[in-house]
Amino acid sequence: MKTKLILFLSGVLFSSGFVNAQANQDCARNASLAYTDAKAKNYEAAFPRIQQLREECPTYSVVTYQYGERILKDRLNNAAEGEKQAIAQDLINLYRERLEHFPAKTDEAEVKIDIAQAMYDNKIGGKQEQFEAFDAAWEQDKESFTSARALYTYFSLLVDLQDAGQKDLQDVFNLYDEVSAKIEEEENKMAQGLANLIEKQDAGEDLTSKEEKRISAYETNLNAYNQVKGSVNAKLGQRADCENLIPLYSKDFEQNKSDVDWLRRAAGRLSGKDCTDDPLFFQLVEALHEQEPSAKSALYLGQLAEADGNASKALDYYQQSAELETNASDKARVYMKIANNYKDKGQFSQARSFYNQALQARPSMGRAYLQIANMYAQSANNCGSNPFEKRAVYWLAADYAARAGRVDPSISSNANQTAAAYRGRAPQRADIFQQDMQGKTISIGCWIGESIRVPNL
Template identity: 65%
Template structure:
């Protein structure tokens, strides 16, 4: 009896192994043909065998999921009604299965974000459910939640829910802070890679094909993030105006004046929107500095000193704030304020030092480049040894202005106008020919202390 049982079990196991081997062999053959069809864009032919390979041999190859993604997107372009709904469900299942079977080669944030976007774009579920899907994706894998469209949809849905009375204004502000912070992180990373390549170009050194591709892709992505930031700020609209913020924080101050987190958020929003002249900003800043002295509280006290015309006291607080600040974007913003103060006083060398510090903290801070360009242009008559060299200063100003538009596409319009204006004041072809300085390098003196190359004719 025992021998019979063992023999039967052995035959079953052997049969199971044989079936598995047969399935694998069948999947290999079917996958090879389906992959060829998908590569050749014969998507209708590839669809059924790819689905069979996914079901029978899900761990065979990541390529199965990649090709199916293309096929389903193609089919969804022309599908309508129930057919499209079914394809969307297949796509969602495909993404979840890819995460299940290839977790090490799949970003959880990308998958959850893509599923949320699919639901959003196709009106699947309520706005609350769509927002919850984006919220879960963002919180599950913030580092990989990078899609500009997804970040906009995430914020836009919350604003709609607030308009319907289902979310509070505080919820909107909290989400806005998170989304803008994420966008700026991505911008900074792109600009950090782009800046040395722009400097290399400006120095007249040819870029490799790989570097040219990196420049092109970085500028495309920077432009996308810039456009999304503009759309998000437009969506926020008047909700963040002083007329709405000041009454809100006045109403809640007594109840929340010992809540450090609330004080920080309230002060930050009033500061960003320049709602610093109302007494509530002074009350918030003092309460925050008393409860927890920090980079932010020092910044707000600096702004208060600025508003009162006490420049020396403002600089003291701003420098304290910059030294304490750990957030790159916020550190850059403080350095910009310090630089602006020095620029107003005509201390261009000091101002440039702090504009460069702002750029070191946040490479996408294009306004710093514009301000340096403006100071250089203002100094044209003071920083050259002769008439030609004085006008040559404008070429350097144009270089800085051009860089501003490339690291921050939202400034491309004003940067372009500045470049054209500066180049119009620089020596023209006839001047270069007459001076015999084509291709030469000119050292600019005074506070500028840089070299500019005369263009070729």
């Protein structure tokens, strides 16, 4: 009896193993065909096999979901309007399946952003539901929330909900601050990487093909973030004008005059929008400095001193603010104010020092490069021992202006025009030939103290 039972169980286990082995073989065969077609972009042939793999072999390989995403996005791009929602929903399901079956090989925050964007793009769910999908991704992992398009969509949805009376204006302001800071953070990463490679180019070193591609990627991303920054500001629109901000904060001042966070936000927004002439700004700054003397309160006191025409006192406050400031972007803005103050006084060497400090804090601060370029151009007649050297200063000015446009696309048009104008004032081919200066290096004296290599003919 025992022998029969053992034989029976052995048979069951053998047949079960055979079935599993056969299933694995079927999965492997189907996957091979599907992946080959997908790799060749033969999506029509790959699609049914990918769908079968999702259903019958969901844990076979993460590649199923990688190719599945490409295929569904392609189908979505080519679908008729009435078919898009169903395909988009299938794409969302695919994202969720990947997260379920391959969590270790999937960025959860990135998937949540992709799901939220697919919902928005294809009108799946209402605006509240779409906003909550973005908000969940944002709250889970702000570091990974780097998509320029997703940052705009997230903010845009909140503004729409506020317009519909479902969110407070203060919610809009709070998210605006966070999204703007995130955009600046990503801009700075791109600009720093770009600046490093530009310096390598300027030093005459050859870039690898990978570095050339990185330059292109940095510039593309900087353009994307610049466009989104403009769109976010446009979406905020008149909500942040002085006419709306002053009544909003005046109404709440008494109950919040001891709340440092509220005072900081209110004073910061009025400062950012140049609403500093209203008495409310003085009240906010005074209360903030009393509650918590800080970089921000010193900055605002500097603005008030500047508005009163006391440039020396303003400079003292700005320097205090820069020393106390810990936020890199805000520190850069303060350094720009200090630099502009020195520039206006004609103290170009000190101004350049602070423009460079602004760039160290925020590499995408293209306006700092442009200001240095302008100071060099203004100094051309005073720096150089002969007419050729004096005009050579314009080459250096043009280089700084061109760099301004590369790290900050928002000023690229003005920067490029400025660079072209300065090159037009520099020695031309005939001048270089007559002076036999091609390829030579000129050391520019006075306060500039830099060198420039004369172009080869």
